[in-house]
Amino acid sequence: MPNINRRALLGGAAATTVLAATAVAAQSDMIKPAGSVKGKAILITGCSSGFGRLMAEDYARKGAKVFATMRNLPRPAASELSVLASDEGLDITVLEIDVTDDAQVAAGVAEAERLAGGALDVLINNAGISTAGPIEIQDMAATRLLFDTNVFGPQRMARAALPAMRAAKSGQIFNVSSQLGRVMLPGFGQYSPTKFALEAMSEQMAYELVPHNIEVTIIQPGGYPTEIWANSNALTQGLLDRAEDKHLNGYEAMVARLRSASNNGGSTDPMDVPNAIAEIIAMPAGTRPLRRPVHPGSKPQVAINEVSAKAQIGWLGESPYGPMIKAVHNV
16 A cells, blocks of 8 residues: 555645545554655754764764754863764754744754755754752742743744745654653652643644644653753752742752752663654654653653543544644554
């Protein structure tokens, strides 16, 4: 049976009729993942360390045109990446983007599009931060910073990149969420709230972008040994130091654990995340998943992902929104 790209079909006037006629095409009828990231123009946020740095190097070595963005240039991480690109002949351009800065986001994306000669093929919203502690002690400065980085940052980036993607009628957006975007741990501050918000925003965007043949995938990593843990510990200690006793006194045991925290993400391989994203980039358009849990251990969010998809399809699958909902969930 030939592959049916339902997202492409949805862009046409006869979308609903054609979708109904081809709805019997199951996932197993689709072309298996093929191809690579070679030749793709890929912009990645948060490339100073962790997943972002790994993605920038790996995708460039595989032939992608990479725009590796980070804040606070000049900085050693940017110089190291530029030297690496020069030494290995990699197509990596380091750009300054602080995802909380409207002007930097607009300028950085525009420069990447200029150098790419048009729309980005892939936007990877990887930049993120975490501050631990009970919700009560999360002051408004900490709360604003987390939401500005983890939620508004991806929104700024998408708004900057989408006009050119829509004009090109193609593109992919990856938003790096977390297992904690579906489940939560007590004492993890506003991290889960921001990731829950990112999950909802990403899924809604995925539906809305179906007619434009632009796909959105939410990546849900578990714990990995990246710099986010050290950065989180530093932000958390600063928060605890300025918190008022009237808030701290209600959580003495939890605060004591946080003051001695030394989390490092365990011994898992952070390359799992770049590998998962590369695999999805290489899949045929119209077959990519909305969500991809990534971790060799427990994935408690899987059951929630499944029931959420069923609820969306059951609620809206036969409504006027049905073609969008079914396209995103590949049913």
